[in-house]
Every structure is written in structure tokens, then in C-alpha cells.
Amino acid sequence: MKILSSWLREYIPGLTATDRQLADDLTLRGIAVEGVFDLGANGPLFEMDITTNRVDAMNHYGIAREAAIIYGLKLVPLSASLNELSSRAEAERSEAAVEGPAFPVNIEEPTLCGRFTARVLRNVKIQPSTGIVAERFRLLEQKPISNAVDATNYCTLAIGQPTHVFDLDKLVGGIIVRRARKGEKLRTLDGIERTLDPEDLVVADEKRPHGIAGVMGGWDSMITAETKNVLIEAAWFDTITVRLSSKRHLLHTDASHRFERGADFNAPPVASALVSRILLEAGGHQAGPLTDVLISEAEARTAKRPAIAFSLGEVKRILGPTEDPEGITAATAETILTGLGCALAKDGHGSSPHKPGPAPSLDPSRAVSIESAEMSTSDSQSYNVTLPSWRLDLEREIDLVEEIARVYGYNRFRNTLPAFAGAVVELPHAEKESSVRRTLLALGWTEAISSTFCAAADAALFAPQPNSAVPMGNPLSEEAGMLRPSLLPGMLSMLALNLNRDVEDAALFEMGTVFGGGPERVDERPALAIGAAGHALTESDVTFYDVKGTIEELLGEFSSRSFYFDNLQLPAWLHPGRSARATLDGATVAWFGQLHPAEAERRKLKQTVLVGEIYLDRLYKQKLRQPVVRELSRFQPVRRDFSLLFPNSTTWAAIEDKLRALDIPELRSFAPKEILRDAKSIPAGHFSLLLGVVFQSQERTLREEELQQFSRAIIAVMESIGGKLRV
Amino acid sequence: MSEHVSEQVLGDIPHLSGYSEAELDQAFAAISREVEASSAALSTSEAVEAFRLQWLGRKQGRLKAISDAWLKSAPVEAKKLIGQRFNTLKAEIEQRLERAGTSTGTSALDAEALASEKIDITLPGTRRRLGAEHPLIKTQNELLAIFARMGYSVSIGPEVETDYYNFESLNFPPGHPARDTQDTLVIANQDRKPLRDRLLMRTHTSPVQIRTMEQQPPPLRIVIPGKVHRNDAADATHSPMFHQLEGLCVDTNITFADLKGTLDHAMKELYGSSDRTRFFPSFFPFTEPSADVQISCPFCGGSGCRKCKHSGWIELLGCGMVDPSVFEFVRLKQPAYDPKKISGFAFGMGIDRITMMKYGITDISLMFSGDLRFLEQFA
Numbered sequence A: 001m002k003i004l005s006s007w008l009r010e011y012i013p014g015l016t017a018t019d020r021q022l023a024d025d026l027t028l029r030g031i032a033v034e035g036v037f038d039l040g041a042n043g044p045l046f047e048m049d050i051t052t053n054r055v056d057a058m059n060h061y062g063i064a065r066e067a068a069i070i071y072g073l074k075l076v077p078l079s080a081s082l083n084e085l086s087s088r089a090e091a092e093r094s095e096a097a098v099e100g101p102a103f104p105v106n107i108e109e110p111t112l113c114g115r116f117t118a119r120v121l122r123n124v125k126i127q128p129s130t131g132i133v134a135e136r137f138r139l140l141e142q143k144p145i146s147n148a149v150d151a152t153n154y155c156t157l158a159i160g161q162p163t164h165v166f167d168l169d170k171l172v173g174g175i176i177v178r179r180a181r182k183g184e185k186l187r188t189l190d191g192i193e194r195t196l197d198p199e200d201l202v203v204a205d206e207k208r209p210h211g212i213a214g215v216m217g218g219w220d221s222m223i224t225a226e227t228k229n230v231l232i233e234a235a236w237f238d239t240i241t242v243r244l245s246s247k248r249h250l251l252h253t254d255a256s257h258r259f260e261r262g263a264d265f266n267a268p269p270v271a272s273a274l275v276s277r278i279l280l281e282a283g284g285h286q287a288g289p290l291t292d293v294l295i296s297e298a299e300a301r302t303a304k305r306p307a308i309a310f311s312l313g314e315v316k317r318i319l320g321p322t323e324d325p326e327g328i329t330a331a332t333a334e335t336i337l338t339g340l341g342c343a344l345a346k347d348g349h350g351s352s353p354h355k356p357g358p359a360p361s362l363d364p365s366r367a368v369s370i371e372s373a374e375m376s377t378s379d380s381q382s383y384n385v386t387l388p389s390w391r392l393d394l395e396r397e398i399d400l401v402e403e404i405a406r407v408y409g410y411n412r413f414r415n416t417l418p419a420f421a422g423a424v425v426e427l428p429h430a431e432k433e434s435s436v437r438r439t440l441l442a443l444g445w446t447e448a449i450s451s452t453f454c455a456a457a458d459a460a461l462f463a464p465q466p467n468s469a470v471p472m473g474n475p476l477s478e479e480a481g482m483l484r485p486s487l488l489p490g491m492l493s494m495l496a497l498n499l500n501r502d503v504e505d506a507a508l509f510e511m512g513t514v515f516g517g518g519p520e521r522v523d524e525r526p527a528l529a530i531g532a533a534g535h536a537l538t539e540s541d542v543t544f545y546d547v548k549g550t551i552e553e554l555l556g557e558f559s560s561r562s563f564y565f566d567n568l569q570l571p572a573w574l575h576p577g578r579s580a581r582a583t584l585d586g587a588t589v590a591w592f593g594q595l596h597p598a599e600a601e602r603r604k605l606k607q608t609v610l611v612g613e614i615y616l617d618r619l620y621k622q623k624l625r626q627p628v629v630r631e632l633s634r635f636q637p638v639r640r641d642f643s644l645l646f647p648n649s650t651t652w653a654a655i656e657d658k659l660r661a662l663d664i665p666e667l668r669s670f671a672p673k674e675i676l677r678d679a680k681s682i683p684a685g686h687f688s689l690l691l692g693v694v695f696q697s698q699e700r701t702l703r704e705e706e707l708q709q710f711s712r713a714i715i716a717v718m719e720s721i722g723g724k725l726r727v
Numbered sequence B: 001m002s003e004h005v006s007e008q009v010l011g012d013i014p015h016l017s018g019y020s021e022a023e024l025d026q027a028f029a030a031i032s033r034e035v036e037a038s039s040a041a042l043s044t045s046e047a048v049e050a051f052r053l054q055w056l057g058r059k060q061g062r063l064k065a066i067s068d069a070w071l072k073s074a075p076v077e078a079k080k081l082i083g084q085r086f087n088t089l090k091a092e093i094e095q096r097l098e099r100a101g102t103s104t105g106t107s108a109l110d111a112e113a114l115a116s117e118k119i120d121i122t123l124p125g126t127r128r129r130l131g132a133e134h135p136l137i138k139t140q141n142e143l144l145a146i147f148a149r150m151g152y153s154v155s156i157g158p159e160v161e162t163d164y165y166n167f168e169s170l171n172f173p174p175g176h177p178a179r180d181t182q183d184t185l186v187i188a189n190q191d192r193k194p195l196r197d198r199l200l201m202r203t204h205t206s207p208v209q210i211r212t213m214e215q216q217p218p219p220l221r222i223v224i225p226g227k228v229h230r231n232d233a234a235d236a237t238h239s240p241m242f243h244q245l246e247g248l249c250v251d252t253n254i255t256f257a258d259l260k261g262t263l264d265h266a267m268k269e270l271y272g273s274s275d276r277t278r279f280f281p282s283f284f285p286f287t288e289p290s291a292d293v294q295i296s297c298p299f300c301g302g303s304g305c306r307k308c309k310h311s312g313w314i315e316l317l318g319c320g321m322v323d324p325s326v327f328e329f330v331r332l333k334q335p336a337y338d339p340k341k342i343s344g345f346a347f348g349m350g351i352d353r354i355t356m357m358k359y360g361i362t363d364i365s366l367m368f369s370g371d372l373r374f375l376e377q378f379a
């Protein structure tokens, strides 16, 4: 919002602070000046950012009011009379013309329209704006239209009250504020023909609507060069009805912005006068008195809302100590609240309102000037506070506490640290999560974060359960139509991005939330995805075994030893021959392996890509493994190698099972040291295995006879599954 | 072994007069003097090798020759005494060799062999590829550690929230303009539900405040890290997905001054003890009073630079005292949150923004791209 410093100063004649000082002081009170732009002789322009709750400060007068409180200065009062700015003769003429019947206004919806003023001006001259209106519009880069329209915009800029001017001769009969009828049409000022909703509040004549109340006027009764007689509307509409209509018709206007945040119930007569004075500068006169229909229930909810209790004790309880040891005194609080437009009555002192003395300055540099005959000293002084009509955001005691902190200055409070006797509690899975992350990082995987959303096709392909993906109601894009049921769509996009940018060696992981269930209930689970291509992990192209090794390391972090790998029920996105699942207590904890070549082709991935998804929620059910030290043997280990030949159908798992079944305690470890297939020396359909075995006893040195006996047993079980010792 | 150093011709075997200890000592002293004399000029590695062969040569070394001769003729009871003395003498010779070896560097043989093994030590070292932790996670852990030291436990909550927890219970009433500031991504097919039960992507981590308070009576100190989403257009500094860290402290007598002190302390921990904070009035529906917090620019120390737009200050946090209405919502489930008896403060910051500032990241989308050229810089 643009604000002219010179315009502010018109409302505070006593203001001596420099523009820079004024900008800083306002900003420290939450009336933020984001930029100060020099306009030369016309003084600077402030670019302001007013928070959404402070609709009262979204205009020049409102900001001037804030400045007046800061510096303890008097504000020029606003006038509801037409005399200001006009010459004496003109004033007499308009006052004389006030004779005659009042313009009829009927509010059919008193809960939605609390006040409606109407003023008729006759023989006006529609022409371009001149004088101060034209000048200020130029400085503010506000597009001038005509003196009538500009007058309403000027009024909004000046005091924040939206108004509307009708071509009186286009209206049939009086004004009726009513709900729209079903199917009723209105062409609004932006030229768009709209079908109204029965929930819309409209300003109508006896025949048809001429505007959506508080949002935008109608095309047919707008001001044109031919307009002779006008009707000026200044009204107060309920916040919710304006907001709903504005949303319904996608019409966010200056007027709706202010009404939906709560306008000043007492402003319409003042605004009407301001618009009229500007318009009458070019000629014309008022016909009949001002019509002012006021719904007292609405007034009781706004301008005359009941006083609220406020105590100084609450200020201290919520805000705490200030740098100044005296703290916030009763006098300070009284000065601030009265400056804001509140009327204070000391509790227990009857209802006579507190009359503030000359307003002391709140400028900290001049704080010594605070003195008041009625200064209260009690810490627990309490008041009944009548709230200003323009601050509908003030409703409760805490609102007044905030105002005191705000105007006093946040940075004048001390920095204290509260005492605390509680304990710090870690999240249940925090240690497991960091353990998994640490392992992955150590193994060379780099952490990435991808989108929470994925395309519907990916959701269907990667969802662990069919039909469990959750669609978005207003997706960011078509590719982001679903909540991700798996981290793999994101992982594959990230791998593709790297491969397409000539980063051929990639090993990424992501830990994040995946979503299941449906629109009724969404389940969230923690998951881990890994994905690799190229030489990211070793000197050669990444293989199934590299990924399996990582999975084994991860599972090895946890206490359970009942992990099992198989290749049952592989999902469609995995290569059927080069993939596996890991299970734990019968439940799948991970799928991993080579991305299905068809899927790789669909994604234009030319390289072999290895991926895996780990269901961390299932893994986290296990405790982290706690190392328990085994006593080191004092006796020499003995190594023996067996060169064996197996048919291709024999799996390592079968060999492993047999060796374990031997149950030889001295068989400390065994591993496949070398596997050869398709070599000259190997018969077709077979592979050779160099099986390395380590024997060691905890109690004694093994004798040669024992070792030979173990070896014979090993050879026998290997032969039982088709193995043959090579010589 | 070496071929170009020939073994010396053996000298005479000294005569042994008797086998008493005194006679043996005398005879060994003579050999010792001979060793000393022949070791006088061990200045080159060739001389050292010659000395070694002269005395310790396996076949024709003088020591072996003498001991063979003496031991052969010695009576059994004297053999042990002679053997001990030969061991001492051998140790003496080895010591001389060692000393000589140290002073000439190493033997010519070793030096040459090692010279031929010389490598270019200026070539880059073999580096195992390390995984890089995501910068956001680094920052998040750093922040969690700071607040853990101040007594804050970690709380988390769902990324898909109900309207009630995301808005209503945080004092964003239905139809309130404050909702406009947080454009929301919603889950499909929610229209049939009452507004409060409709599901959406949480727009902030604040719902976890409510969820935690409903579970736990005061006193409470928690920080809430998490992913949030808004229906915002992406640009260099905005992403529809971002990460917040929220804090909440509730107890009897928690004041605005405590809020200021806590954040001032936390920022000093994050940016160093010379960092300063200043507070500006702001508006959030769930706090009152509300504040925006600026920190003195950690890049220029407050003198003004490009990163702080020459103001010396950077806006980093939103915060405020918990609004009594929020406590009233919590009280429906946890009566201990009586706003007349307790008070509290809440604060929130963007982990993404702090990360971007810290590492000089100028485009937020890089953090969510998986681009290794970017990520590997954090290894």
C-alpha cells in the first residue's frame, strides 16, 4: 500500500519527526514501512505492508492516528459536514438545498447490512479530477477516471471507508438492501455479466440489483459523462457476507478487502461527506437530507460493543519485565489505550470515563515527559475499557495487552530465560532414523528430498496395495495429482535428472513419508528409497549385490536375526530375475533390485538402474542391535578352501542351509570366495565355487584328525545337493 | 643379497689361554677392542656393509669362526659362559651397526631399492565416495541440538491434517481472511465431510502444537520440525513444499520477555554470540502479541551487505505469545491449559531459508531436485 508522507502530515499538523524517523517509528509499532521513495518536493512515498488484522491502518488517516499516538500529538478530527473545503457561499447553498424528502432506503437484511447512508447530489458536473485529488492520484500512481469515481477512491485512500456513486437517474425508486433472487443477473462494473447467488447481498432499486454489497457496483447505473444527478452510498456490511460473495464471484476489490476485515461502523456519514465535498467542488448541490438507516443491533455489536475488563496485572503476567525497571505503569497503559481511542473507566470507581490529561509522548527518547494528574500506581489496577469503533480487531483483554506491548515498543522488554524442570524426551525412532542415515552415508549414498506428489500412473504402479493412493483436490500440476504412495517415483525422476545431465554415477537415498488409505482416512508411514546407477558405489557398474549389501547392512543395524531374502511376489516395477524382497517375521520390509527394463525404457533410462524401497515403519519395530562382545579365542584359526562344482540350479542359500545344518561349533565362518560360470574349464550348466571355511575352537588347538573329519562332513553335504569336489 | 661387496679374508683365531671367567673376560675384551678398531670408519654405507660381513657374515663372519673354534674345544661346563659372552659381543656389534646405519641414512642397498619405488606424491589421493547428508537435514539437526540444550523435546505430526487442527483450533475461524495468507492444497473428495474434518496438506507445523498439548499437560517445551505444503507458485525463494521448525513453551508465568530471551539465546547459538535480535509487531491468528524477529546480518555483522539488502538485518522468525483462544481449544481435551493460569509462547522458522542463507543457495528448487552436482558439495 502506498502512503504519502505529506498527506499524513495534513492530519497531524504538529508532526516534526523526519520522514525517515517516522518510517522507523511506525515500523517498530507494526505499521511496517517497507520502502521510502523520494518524490522530490512532494515529500516521500512510503511503501507499506499492513498486517491483515489492521484494516483500520490501511489508509492515510489510520496511519496518521498511529503516528499521533507515538508522538503524543493531536489528530485533526474528521468532519461529517459538507462545509469543509467548500467556499462559504457554496456551503450555504448546499445547506439550503437540504430541504425536501429523504431518499428512501430499506434494509431487508439487517444482520448483513448494519448501516446504509444515502445522499443525493443534483446538477453535478462529471469531469476529470483537479486540485489535490488529481495531484495525490498522480503521486500514488492511481488511475484517475472521473471526479465522481475518483472521489470514492480518494475517500478509501483517506479514511478507508469504501463508498459508491450511482447515476441517480438510472435507479427506479428507492434503495433496497436484500439478498439476490435465484438466477438474478447483474453486470458488474468490470463489464462481466454475473449470475447472482441467493446468498449474495445486493444493493438494488425497486426493479433490479445495482451492485454486490461491499464488493462491486453495477454497470447499468455507473457514472458516465452524461450523469447529472448522483446517489452516494456509504454503508457498513457484515464481514462474512462480503467475503463469501467476493470468493463466490472471484472478485477481490479494494472495497471487499476492507469490508471483510471489518469496517468502521461510524465512518459512513464521514465518508459520505468527504465524497460529496469533492464532487460539489465542480458544482451541484445536495437534495434532501442525508438518509442514515442504522440497525441498532449491528451498532451494539460494533461501535457500541460493551466495555471489556482490563487489568494491569495481566499486562505484567503476559509481557514480563521491561528494560526500564519501572515497567509499564498505569499511566503508560492509560496513555496508550486512550491514544488508541479507548475510553477507560477505573474498575470500582463508578462508570465515569477516565479523562486523560495532555497525552504524554511515548517516544522513548522523550519518555521523561510522562506526567499525569491521575497517574495510577497500583500494579493490579483494573479498568473497564470502551473500544473504538474502527478497531473491531480489539475484543478481549489480550488484545489490549498486545496493543500496550506494540505501542510501548517490543524491544524495550528485557530478554529473560524461563526456568525449566522438565526432561528432554527424544522421539521414539530418532536414534533408529539417525542410525539408518549414518549407515547409508558411510556406504556412499547421498541424501535427496523429492516431491510429496506424483502422477496417477506412478501411484498406480508403485502403490504397495492396489487402490490405496490418495488423489489431490487441487493438484499443483497433472504430474502432482496424487500423494506419493512410494518414494520411488521421486527417486526415478531424480536419477533420470542426473543421468540426463551427464552425471552417470549416482547413488541416492531419500527418507520421507509415503501415503496410503484414501480420501476418508490417509495413512502416513516412514519409508526409505535407494537408487543407483553407474560406478557410484564401486569401481564397476552397480549390481544387484551392491544394493543387497546395503540392505544387509541396514537390516544388520537391528536386533532381529530372522531376516530372510526371497523373490516371491515381486512387484511389476522390478526385473523378475534380478530382484528380491527382504522379509522380517513374515512381513516384507524391503523390495529391491534392478528396475524392470520395460519401466527403464518408458522413462528413457538407458543405463541399468538399481532401486529399492524399505518400509521403515516395519523395520523400526525392531530394537537397534546392541553389540555383545564374544570372548576372543586364544587358539589359531585354521583356513580350508574347497573347490566345488555345482549345477546352475543350486543356490547359495541351499549351500548355506546345509553348512549351517552341520551344526559344527568349530565352524567359525564360511563364504563364497570365487564363483566362475561359463569358463572353459567348467562343464556346461555348472558353476565352480571356491568355498572358504574357517575353523576355530574357543578351548583348544584343533587336531588334524578333527579337521579332516569336518572337511569330510562338508564335502558329504555338498555332494548331497549336487556338488562335486574338483581335483 | 648384494654381490658387489665381497667377504673379507678371515683373520686369525685368537688364542684362548683358559676357561676361567677372568681368562674368558680378558679374551673377549681383546675381541671387543678389535671390533671397535674395525668400526672406526663406518661413514659410508659400503663400509657399514663390509663391517657387517666381516663380523656377522653367516658363512665366513669372524664372530662365527671364533665361536665355532672356541666352543668346539671348550669343556662342557665352560660352554654356557662362552655362549653368554658371544651373545653380549654380538649385541655390541649389532648396536654399532645400527648406530652406523642411522648416521648414514640406510644401507646403500635399501636406499637404492626404495628410490626405485618412488611415487608422485602430488597426485590426488584415492578417495572413497562419501554419501552427503542433505543440507536441510544438517540444518534441522543443528537447530534441534540447540533447542535440546535449552530443554526442548521433539514432537512431530502428520503431513496430512484436518481443517480443525490446521486452521480452526489455531484461531483461523471458517471464512476468516487470515486463511487467505495460507493457500492450501486439499485432498480430493472432502466436500461431504463437515469442514473441520476435511483433509488437507498442513500449511504449517503449528497443528502439532495443538496435538501435543492435547496429549500432554503443561509444563511443555517442544520443537516441531516438519514438511509443509502451500499452493504457491514456485520461484527462486518459494517452493510449494518447504520445511519449518516450530517451538512451543507453556508453563505458569511464561512471558513475552521469556520469548525474547529464548530466541535471542537460540540465535546467538546459531550465529555466534555477537548476533543481536530485534522484534517487530506482526500478526498471526494463534499468537498475541505476535512478532517478527530480525537478526543482525551474520554475513556483515550488521554493517550492511548484499545479503541483508544493506539494512544490516535479516528477518528470520515469526513468534508470539500463545493466543488464549488456542488454549481454549486445547482445553476441550486437556483442561490444564487454562489461559488464566498458564501462558506460553510459540515461534516458527523456515529451515529451508536458514539453510539457503547458511550455504549461499540461491534457488530453493535445487534442494528438491536430487541433482548430485549440488548435493555432493555437502559431503
Ligand SMILES: [Zn+2]
Residues within 6 Å of the ligand: B297, B298, B299, B300, B301, B302, B303, B304, B305, B306, B307, B308, B309, B310, B312, B313
Ligand atoms: Zn549484511
